[in-house]
Amino acid sequence: MASIDFYHHLLLSLALLLLLPTACQARDTVTPGRPLGANETLVSGGDASFVLGFFTPPGGNGTYLGVWYSKVSVRTVVWVANRERPIPGHVADNLGRATLSVSATGTLSIVNAAGNNNSRHVVVWSVTPASRLASPTAKILDNGNLVLADGNGVAAWQGFDHPTDTLLPDMKLGIDYVTGRNRTLTAWKSPSDPSPGPVVMAMDTSGDPQVFIWNGGEKVWRSGPWDGVQFTGVPDTVTYSGFTFSFVNDAREVTYSFHVHRESIISRLGLNSTGNYGLLQRSTWVESAGTWNLYWYAPKDQCDAVSPCGPNGVCDTNNLPVCSCLRGFSPRSPAAWALRDGRDGCVRTTPLDCRNGSTGAGDDGFVAVRHAKVPDTARSVVDRGLSLEQCREACLGNCSCTAYASANVVGGDRRGTGSGCVMWNSGLTDLRVYPDFGQDLFVRLAAADLGLSSKSRKGSTIIIIAVAASISALAFLLALAGFLVCARKKKRSRKTGSSKWSGSSRSNARRYEGSSHGEDLELPIFDLGTIAAATDGFSINNKLGEGGFGPVYKGKLEDGQEIAVKTLSKTSVQGLDEFKNEVMLIAKLQHRNLVRLLGYSISGQERILVYEYMENKSLDYFLFEKSNSILLDWQLRYRIVEGIARGLLYLHQDSRYRIIHRDMKASNVLLDKEMTPKISDFGLARMFGSEETEINTRKVVGTYGYMSPEYAMDGVFSVKSDVFSFGVLLLEIISGRKNRGVYSYSNHLNLLGHAWSLWNECKGIELADETMNGSFNSDEVLKCIRVGLLCVQENPDDRPLMSQVLLMLSATDPDTLPTPRQPGFAARRILTETDTTSSKPDCSIFDSSTVTILEGR
């Protein structure tokens, strides 16, 4: 008995002994009596997020003092003290030499005890507070800030005031006028060398403040001014969930910073001289994948370069060539322009009227450029007190004013308008337009270039719009008249299609000739006549069904191609331009597992999308009807699952536009004649309810049973909401049952709850659809159930990304997959509650960019 006790004791003390050094290491301060050696580290006190210590970068040969994440398994250094003066040699060889110490008066220094040459200590880095500190300490805080403070905790110096290459949450970039500090980021020379490289990011406070990135002294990226919500050149910031971005511009400071609301989000903005994806990268740590997930980066495309199209040029990546001149301007060097070098920019075709001795503003007016990243504001004048209308007057009243825009889009009647006034006094450089987001810019033109017969002083743009509107109305009336006449006359001859107005399907489809900056769009416009002919006048016999946006018809073009015609009536609140933009966007999304858009048609309020026709209808038709589900053997089901996952992955991270589908469900998965699954209705979400572009929306739309809890409850959506819907769909495909179906065994459970309880009782295989008659590979089925359960976990952070889903689906050893936790909405009761709080499930809105590219793909 006693001896056992003794051994117990011994073991305990041994354990304690083993633990002791770790306990000692987990300190967070350096004090005069207690320097930090290279053999130890400081760990921030609260949640142990950050570590301060000496390190040698991989492949490097110097020893540096730095801060890195403690919870990120890939060592990621976010701050370096002595980046310009390393202690020579690898940290392993400097264990006894390198120290960080605080003197009794508060000087913080890194000392190299010079190795064998012990004659003297070399100080490689130090900070000395302006005045002596009483009982000084240096402490690493939970946000990664190294702070030197006196005994009362009054900070005398902090690392956050001296950023290196990384902006952490709550760290500020920009100018502090009180201290005169100019906080900038400077990239490492290379991943093995933290010394300052040529890539620098800083706030430029001339004119309306903007952030620039320089590479070797040359401007390579411009953020554009802050529009009250975001930088105009980072237009998708508004869609970030869990972040707050702030910009302070007052007498004390001009700074930018971001804040992360959830502790689980580890996010950084890093400046890189070597990254494959742009110089500035926002990435977020994905614990389950063990990688940094690249969220956003810049410069991203041709138009992100500084002024690729010169003064008065417009850059648009959706055009080819990307450069065009603003309306009323023509290329300064047509030869260079023809060779696709736009840097010389454009010159005004007609001088402004006010320059020609006219009294006042003459007949000048403005043309609006929508979705703009506004031009360089370095020399612009800002007046935040003006309204947009006053801004217009002010611009008209000053002959040197060339354009104006609102300074703050908050409270605007729609995105792009708002309050405050930015006025440009010279050429408009570095202007680009986006497919969506962006701001309205109003460019001043002489009356002649506005297309007005002069003498109509005010509201020139309005008149242009009105004229355009009446022309299209007229065109529509003509088309309609033609259609009615022909519909009556040529009931028979339709299919051979000889009428003048109907063009001949795709070959004759007109191209949309651009607006102010001349887009050249590839997508055919069908005229209403062609479509009417193809669908026998939208005959009820050709109706395939009623989509969330309106009826869907089957049709056949003259060349024999079968089409699906989707009418988007009434629900759309979008303008014509926005609609066209969205259509262009959708048309650019092309993937084997997405339904292809063939063209579109606009007539009055009616908007029509023409898709390829899918012979085998939709997945729900096969899945939920017993007579059909027999046709779906396991192999086919598995292939369908993979196809859907690929399509979704493409939408989420491979396409240029980062689409969140928001309405993934069996009826939105169409099947072609080879039973290849094709996701439909993607991107449609973007077309509706443009006022709801915020990531946090009160009005939740989507389809019950497929909606993730955070979306249904809080209106928060992200790619992880799609992952949830995918998980539901996956479980439906396995079981052949609807998530909302009622189960005789356990009435209070929906499919998720049912799958979860079977899984926990190790009876997962019972979930498999009985129409498969047991002929399947049960390991594969179990793996799929597991993946499905992982996708429907309550906490979005626990759910995998689609890239991970695909990896898991192809994993051969199911034991390498994580263990799922309780699904969201497992109990039916919760579902019923949310049922009542939501509107009719039909459409969903818009994308976001919560996740873009997974590194290493």
Ligand SMILES: *[C@@H]1O[C@H](CO)[C@@H](O)[C@H](O)[C@H]1NC(C)=O
């Ligand atoms: C150590 O680093 C210095 C400076 O970066 C470099 O010039 C030198 O070649 C490196 N030495 C070795 C052995 O890698």
Ligand SMILES: *[C@@H]1O[C@H](CO)[C@@H](O)[C@H](O)[C@H]1NC(C)=O
């Ligand atoms: C680190 O090294 C110093 C000096 O060589 C020594 O005094 C200290 O005990 C060491 N600390 C640990 C935790 O090994």
Ligand SMILES: *[C@@H]1O[C@H](CO)[C@@H](O)[C@H](O)[C@H]1NC(C)=O
């Ligand atoms: C000792 O260090 C000093 C200064 O760094 C240097 O000049 C001297 O050559 C070193 N002596 C030896 C023996 O390495």
Ligand SMILES: *[C@@H]1O[C@H](CO)[C@@H](O)[C@H](O)[C@H]1NC(C)=O
């Ligand atoms: C801050 O530093 C950057 C980069 O060195 C510089 O371009 C900018 O003008 C500085 N700002 C101020 C206000 O000194």
Ligand SMILES: *[C@@H]1O[C@H](CO)[C@@H](O)[C@H](O)[C@H]1NC(C)=O
């Ligand atoms: C720079 O890019 C590399 C490779 O993409 C990445 O591993 C590294 O973390 C990046 N550095 C910063 C500071 O973002």
Ligand SMILES: *[C@@H]1O[C@H](CO)[C@@H](O)[C@H](O)[C@H]1NC(C)=O
């Ligand atoms: C100024 O306006 C007058 C009359 O409208 C016109 O004849 C003349 O050519 C204009 N001058 C310039 C320099 O545009």
Ligand SMILES: *[C@@H]1O[C@H](CO)[C@@H](O)[C@H](O)[C@H]1NC(C)=O
């Ligand atoms: C008006 O024009 C002058 C140059 O003629 C310029 O200096 C001034 O900033 C302009 N004022 C505004 C409000 O644009």
